[in-house]
Amino acid sequence: MILETRQLKASYGASQILFGVNLQVEKGETVCVLGRNGVGKTTTMRTVMGVLRPAGGSVLYNGTEIGVLPSYKISRLGIAYIPQGRQIFPTLTTRENLSIAARKADRSASQWTIQGIYDIFPVLKNRENFKGGALSGGEQQMLSIGRGLMQNPQLLLMDEIFEGLAPLVIQEIMKVVKRLKESGISILLSEQSVSFAREIGGRCYILEKGQVVYSGNTADLPEEVVLQYLGA
Amino acid sequence: MGQRLIHNRPLVFGVLATVILTILASFLPEHRSELITRMLIMALFATSINMQVGRAGMMPLGQAQFFGLGAYAFGLLCVKGGVSLPFAFILALLISIVAIGIIGYLCLRGDSLTFALLHLAFNILLVTVAAKWISLTEGDQGFTGVPRPNLLPGNFGFYLFVLLVVLISFILIWTIINSPFGKAMQGLRENEERLCFLGIDSKRFQLVIFILSSLFAGVAGILWAMMQRSVFITYMSLILSAEGLMMCLIGGMLSFFGPSIGAAIVVIVSTVASTYLHQWQGLLGLIIIVSVLGFRGGILGGKKHTMGL
Helix, strand or coil: CCEEEEEEEEEECCEEEEEEEEEEECCCCEEEEECCCCCCHHHHHHHHCCCCCCCEEEEEECCEECCCCCHHHHHHCCEEEECCCCCCCCCCEHHHHHHCCCCCCCCCCCCCCHHHHHHHCHHHHHCCCCEHHHCCHHHHHHHHHHHHHHCCCCEEEEECCCCCCCHHHHHHHHHHHHHHHHHCCEEEEEECCHHHHHHHCCEEEEEECCEEEEEEEHHHCCHHHHHHHHCC | CHHHHHHCHHHHHHHHHHHHHHHHHHHCCHHHHHHHHHHHHHHHHHHHHHHHHHHCCCCCCCCHHHHHHHHHHHHHHHHCCCCCHHHHHHHHHHHHHHHHHHHHHHHCCCCHHHHHHHHHHHHHHHHHHHHHCHHHHCHHHCEECCCCCCCCCHHHHHHHHHHHHHHHHHHHHHHHHCCHHHHHHHHHHHCHHHHHHCCCCHHHHHHHHHHHHHHHHHHHHHHHHHHHCEECHHHHCHHHHHHHHHHHHHHCCCCCCHHHHHHHHHHHHHHHHHHHCCCHHHHHHHHHHHHHHHCCCCCCCCCCCCCCC
């Protein structure tokens, strides 16, 4: 198991968001965390990433407790976080955004290079010398994913990567996500949309009010469950 | 290659400025040419501040403490220690690194507000120590007898020495800022969190930038002590710290030469205008307001106005 959270609790100050989240990601698996706005998907990701200290429970990466570590150490262990809102550096160029994240691959045979990122996201090559702030939303999202891959991670955390994007851009990114899924990297995705989760496949968890209320294969998700927890 | 060099605006500006200033320095009468030497030293001081402000999002409210520290260390080594000039220069910087490292580590323990306030507090602390430790520093009286290098004679010769040191410093600072490390610093100004997600220990980066920036302030302080042939407590004053920040504000914090232009303006106004205008500080205040409001963050401030400098 590459990632496991056990009874994970987290709060922003006085307001508690996670009330004991239990989830697991096996090595090479792609797992979706589904839920409406405010249920704690991003909070879960940020806690795993060390931005928040767990108020209770634990986060285990390859069996080791990482809840007490600062973010930069967690990143160095091989976890790349693609944050909500993209968060690329606006005054650095596309190329600089990618090169700043570059890190040698630990054990895996394949190394992500800047050219490799351009191969999966050709539009970034055209925007190579544009400052990050001048890119469109879709381009920024691709850059954010590319930047995560440049760290040659073992685990990718993708936080609502399709949010606010045009359908054509979503399709292009979806293709890349599916390719990554096939490549054997472990992925934990958070999503609001069931249809995206279904297209990606794999397993899923549904969060409600800071707890896991359903877990199973995305393909087998019953309609009543979808309506109850994710319905409009 | 030659084509690209001509299009390199900062390089062109730097070369032009050097040439013009040197011509002025050689032709103007002595008390006016000293003005240019002052401008150069203050340009280095202001640029050292902007290494932290313009890039790493740190606000050093008391940078004069390191300006003065360099001056005192150098001055005392020469005058009281009998150390020869080149050794005193190097030794003064080595001594400064120790103090800078300790102060930097303590200042960076908290968030950015804590940093700014602690930085100011240490400035006050160092001024107090310098004032009270009379047996070492001569307190309020200060001391004279600080030597100048005797490579080249006269005021113009000293100007050339200052020019050389400042140019080398600027080239070093430019290289640091445009290195991958410097690019990461730019990221830090925007959002520390994002850098941490990339595995970069932002605190350690900030400490390195702090040490480098404060060292260059110390170099400027040594040059100032040489120019004045003396060291006084005013070299560490809070007012000088504030003036340094004003230079960055007036000239613009987002460009490399912004602080230098701000330094030139502040030096000219405080030296020249004070002869004609009783309320020259009021004029300086007015200039700050105009440049910050009118030019959207200094003369070379806003993104559109940096002119690539």
